[in-house]
Amino acid sequence: MKNREKIIVILLIVAIVGISVISFLLTQSFGGVHTVEDFPAQYISGPLPEDRLLAWNEPLNTDKIYQKKGEVFICRETGKEAEKVEFYRHSPGPGVIGGWSYRYALVCGNYYWILDAADHFGTKIYGPFKFGEGIAKIADYEVHEWGVLVGCNESKKWFLTSRPEVMARVLQPVIYVHAKELEEFNVKVIFNGGRPTQTYPLGNVQGNVLEWKKVKVIKEPESKKLIPKSYVPLEEIIPTLNDVDADELDYNNIKTRFLFYEGELPFENKIEASYDLEQKKVFVKNNSKYTVYDVVVAVGTGSFIHPTRYIAKIGTLAPGMQAEKTLEETSKPDLKKKMVALGFTEKEAEAFAKLWQEPFFEPINISFARLSYRLPRSEIERLIRLEFEPKPKKLLRELWVLVDLKSKDMGSGTGIVRTCSSNADCDWVSTNCCPETAGAHWECINAKLSKLDCPANPVCLQVISPKPEKECKCINGICTMKNG
Numbered sequence: 304m305k306n307r308e309k310i311i312v313i314l315l316i317v318a319i320v321g322i323s324v325i326s327f328l329l330t331q332s333f334g335g336v337h338t339v340e341d342f343p344a345q346y347i348s349g350p351l352p353e354d355r356l357l358a359w360n361e362p363l364n365t366d367k368i369y370q371k372k373g374e375v376f377i378c379r380e381t382g383k384e385a386e387k388v389e390f391y392r393h394s395p396g397p398g399v400i401g402g403w404s405y406r407y408a409l410v411c412g413n414y415y416w417i418l419d420a421a422d423h424f425g426t427k428i429y430g431p432f433k434f435g436e437g438i439a440k441i442a443d444y445e446v447h448e449w450g451v452l453v454g455c456n457e458s459k460k461w462f463l464t465s466r467p468e469v470m471a472r473v474l475q476p477v478i479y480v481h482a483k484e485l486e487e488f489n490v491k492v493i494f495n496g497g498r499p500t501q502t503y504p505l506g507n508v509q510g511n512v513l514e515w516k517k518v519k520v521i522k523e524p525e526s527k528k529l530i531p532k533s534y535v536p537l538e539e540i541i542p543t544l545n546d547v548d549a550d551e552l553d554y555n556n557i558k559t560r561f562l563f564y565e566g567e568l569p570f571e572n573k574i575e576a577s578y579d580l581e582q583k584k585v586f587v588k589n590n591s592k593y594t595v596y597d598v599v600v601a602v603g604t605g606s607f608i609h610p611t612r613y614i615a616k617i618g619t620l621a622p623g624m625q626a627e628k629t630l631e632e633t634s635k636p637d638l639k640k641k642m643v644a645l646g647f648t649e650k651e652a653e654a655f656a657k658l659w660q661e662p663f664f665e666p667i668n669i670s671f672a673r674l675s676y677r678l679p680r681s682e683i684e685r686l687i688r689l690e691f692e693p694k695p696k697k698l699l700r701e702l703w704v705l706v707d708l709k710s711k712d713m714g715s716g717t718g719i720v721r722t723c724s725s726n727a728d729c730d731w732v733s734t735n736c737c738p739e740t741a742g743a744h745w746e747c748i749n750a751k752l753s754k755l756d757c758p759a760n761p762v763c764l765q766v767i768s769p770k771p772e773k774e775c776k777c778i779n780g781i782c783t784m785k786n787g
Contacts (some may be wrong), residue, residue, distance in 0.1 A: 306660055311490050311715035313643050313705055315444060316599055318467070321553050322748040323515050323568075328455065329404075329527060330412050332515035334754075336386065337386060337409075337410055337415075338388065339389050339390055340386065340617055341388075341434070341524075342388070342390070342408060342415070343438050344406075345419060345438055346417055346438075347390045347391070348390070348391070348430070349483075350615035350695055351417060351419065351427075351429045351492060352429065352439075352441055352697055353696060353698055354446075354469035354689070354691065354694055354697075354698035355429040355430055355432070356427060356428070356432075356680065356698075357373065357416070357429065357430060357680055357681045357684070359429045362753050364670040365430075365681055365684075365685070366422070366685070367379050367380060367412070367414050367431065368380065368409065368411050368414075368431075369387055369629075370415065371480075371778060372630045374696040374765055376409050377413075378411035378412065380411065380412060381494075382411075382594040383412050383413070383507070383663070384488075385409040385410060385529075386409070386411075387407055387408070387409040387410075388407060388410065389406075389408060389444075389764065390405075390406045390407055390408065390417075391405060391406055392404075392405040393405065396769075400574065402422070402743075404419075404420065404421035404685055405419075405420055405421075405742065406418065406419050406420075407680050412507065412559065413433055413434050413435075414430070414431045414432065414433055414434075415430065415431065415432050415433075415434065415703070416429065416430030416432070417429045417430060420619060421665055424463070425628060426742055427641040434717045435554055439692070439694045440693040441694045441696055442482075442484070442485050442488070442693040442696065442702075443482070443483045443485065443693070443696055444480060444483060444484075444485045444488075444520075444695050444696060445480070445482075445695055445696060445697040445698075445699070446479070446480055446481075446689075446691065446695045446698045446699065447478070447480075447481070447549070447646070447648070447651055447696070447699045448476060448477065448478045448479070448689070448699065448700045448704070449476070449477060449642070449647070449651075449655055449700075449701045449702070449703075450473055450475055450476030450477065450701075450702050451473070451474050451475060451702070451703045451704070451705055452453070452473050452474070452570055452702060452703070452704045452705065453474050453705045453707075453722060453781065454572065454705075454706060454707070454722060455475075457537075458661065459501075461467075462469075466584050468667060471487075471566060472682075473497075473565060473566050473567070473687070473702075474565055475540065475544075475563065475565065476563070476656065476687075476702075477544055477561045477562070477563055478490070478549060478562040478563075478655075479549035479648075479651055479688075480520060480549055480550050480552060481549055481559065481648075482550050482551060483583035483717060484621070485504040485693075486519065486520060486521050487517055487518065487520065487692065488518055488520070488691055488692065489514070489515065489516045489518070489691070489692040490514070490515050490518065490562065490689060490690065490692075491513070491514045491688075491689070491690040492512070492513040492514075492564055492687060492689060492751050493512050493564055493663075493688040493689075493690065494511040494512070494513075494568055494686075494687055495510065495511075495568075495685060495686060495688065496511070496568050496569045497511065497566055497567045497568025497569060498510065498511050498566055498567060498568075499511070499565070499566040500565050500567060500684060501564065501565040502562075502563065502564045502565075503541075503559070503562070503564075503571070504554040504555060504557040504562070505555075505565070505612075505628060505755070506554075506562075513566075513748065515527065515554055515562060515579065518552055518554045518562070519552065519553040519554070520550050520551075520552060520553075521550065521551040521553055521558070522622055523553065531693055540658060543658060544563065544653050544654055544677035545559065545560050545561065545647075546650065546653075546654060547560055547561070547562065547648065547653075547654055548649075548650045549648070549650075549651065550650050558699065565677050566687075567756075568686060568687070570686065572674075572704065572706050572756040573589065573590040573591035574587060574588070574589055574590070574591070574595060574598065574620065574674060574676060574704075574706070575587065575588040575590055576600055576674045576706070576708060577632065577708075578600060578602055578672065578708075580602065580604065580613075580617075580630070583613065583629055583630040583631070583671070584627060584628070584629060584630065585600045585602075585617070585627070585628045585630055586625070586626075586627050587600065587617050587620065587625065587626050587628075587674075588620075588623075588624070588625035588626075589620040589621065589622055589623060589624050589625070589686075591622060591676075591740075592622050593620045593622060593679050593681065593682050593705075594619060594622065595601065595619070595620050595676040595677065595678055595679070596597075596619050596639060596676065596677040596678075597618065597619075597636070597675070597676060597677045597703075597756075598616075598617035598618060598619070598620050598674070598675070598676040598681070599614065599615065599617065599636055599663070599674070599675050600614075600615045600617070600628075600673070600674050600688075601613070601615075601631060601635075601662065601663065601664045601665065601671070601672070601673045601675070602615075602669055602671070602672045602673075603665070603666070603670060603671040603672075605670075607700050611632065612632065612664075612665055613630035613631060613632060614630070614631060614632075614633050614634075614635060614636075614664065615628040615629065615630050615631070616628070616633075616636060620676075632678055632685075634711075635660065635664040635665060636654040636662075636724060637656075637657060638652075638660050638663065639653055639656035639660075640652075641651045642655050642656065642701070645699070645701055646699045647701075659703070659705075662705065662778070662781060662783070663675045663703075663705060666781065666783055668708065670746065671707075671709055672707070672708035672709045673705060673706065673707065674706040674708055675703060675704065675705050675706070676703070676704050677702070677703050677704075678702045678703070678704060680700060682702075683700050683702045684700075686702070687702075692779055697753065705781075706783065707721050707722060709721060719734065719746070719753045720748065720749040720753045721748050721749060721756070721781050721782050722749065722781060722782075723749050723781065723782050725777055726757045726776050726777045727751075728749045728750070728751050728777055728782065729747060729748070729749060729775045729776060729777050729782035730747075730749065730775055731745045731746070731747055731770045731771055731775050732745070732750050732753065732755070734746045734748070734755065735761065735763070736755060736758065736761040736763075736773070737763035737768075739762070739769050739770055740767055740768075741763040741766070741768075742763045742766050742768050743763075743768040743770075745768070745770055745771055746769070746783045747775035747783060748782050749782055759773075771784065
């Protein structure tokens with residue numbers, strides 16, 4: 304009897320050990336190595352930080368994780384499916400269609416992302432978070448930021464630059480603050496490659512990091528119109544940027560309604576665009592790994608007397624997607640309306656449109672070709688990060704890309720560059736190689752970097768064509784004829 308009991312005990316021990324081993328193997332196989340207790344309670348049931356919002360119904364593309372298809376997320380470092388830990392699930396009950404919602408985490412190594420999903424509202428993705436990092440204090444204020452990346456298409460043949468890399472200039476990122484109860488905050492701007500070049504008010508720049516410390520929020524604005532003091536980059540745009548309904552700020556005794564920075568960073572335009580003026584067709588393809596939005600191609604031809612402007616509105620382009628659109632003499636997209644729809648205030652959207660409506664769709668140049676589009680939030684975060692202390696309740700960021708297509712399409716042997724860093728780069732140049740006494744075709748371009756392949760005996764009209772009297776200036780990173 305004792306031997307029998309020993310055998311039973313041994314069998315039970317073996318069974319228990321076996322079940323444990325199998326459970327462990329299953330856990331490892333399916334990635335269930337984390338439980339709800341491993342995550343901060345605030346993230347499990349409380350509000351999620353808007354400054355970590357990555358996407359709204361967009362493919363998740365970061366350095367560590369991406370969405371392969373459907374609900375399958377792959378860890379880049381291992382190539383395996385991300386671990387999924389469900390926090391909660393709410394269902395309206397049997398027999399009811401719709402009304403469910405859930406929240407869960409996706410884990411890749413030491414990092415995780417939190418997904419919120421609900422019927423009719425799509426999916427919001429927050430992150431990345433790192434295990435062990437503390438939950439930063441969140442204050443009751445909002446931050447709105449917009450900016451534009453300006454450059455040429457990726458082509459070594461015509462992107463002529465003295466820099467070691469093809470660089471794009473990020474122009475006029477402007478940070479606005481809307482606070483209910485906030486006296487002071489700190490902010491860092493971190494370039495993931497590249498560097499900041501100008502700031503207003505003058506911040507502390509160390510390498511690729513720009514920092515403003517102890518920015519004060521003024522509860523009652525002292526005046527409606529703020530006059531810039533001391534160092535002011537791009538002085539002509541300061542009144543426009545200040546003419547908004549954001550809170551007034553005070554930094555080192557400089558009062559302003561915005562924080563401003565510019566910089567350089569490596570950026571390769573992956574949106575392929577070409578056009579055929581004879582057939583009035585535009586061809587675009589998204590060669591990137593992320594979706595882009597509000598894609599537009601604008602083309603201008605004609606003369607000073609009879610200019611012709613064409614617009615092709617492509618809209619959203621998913622990765623790998625290509626489209627063919629017709630160039631039409633139609634109304635330009637309304638940038639103000641678009642920015643308001645994205646969450647900016649009327650005055651903020653108006654300031655953006657006032658500065659960028661013409662450079663995007665109808666620059667002064669007689670002949671031009673521009674591609675413009677809007678980046679997804681995940682790509683903005685990959686390029687430039689913002690870190691606030693305390694963190695804002697909501698962080699709205701939009702970064703547009705403006706590409707000068709004309710340099711690529713000027714014809715064989717030419718290398719016309721229109722992008723610029725300062726007014727000294729720009730001048731009127733006869734691009735058909737004819738003198739002003741014999742039909743010169745004047746264009747406002749980067750005279751220092753442009754290389755013209757002029758024939759020995761150019762065919763020129765025997766008419767006087769004097770150099771334009773209007774100034775050729777560097778405006779928004781593009782050589783442009785200045786009005787007035």
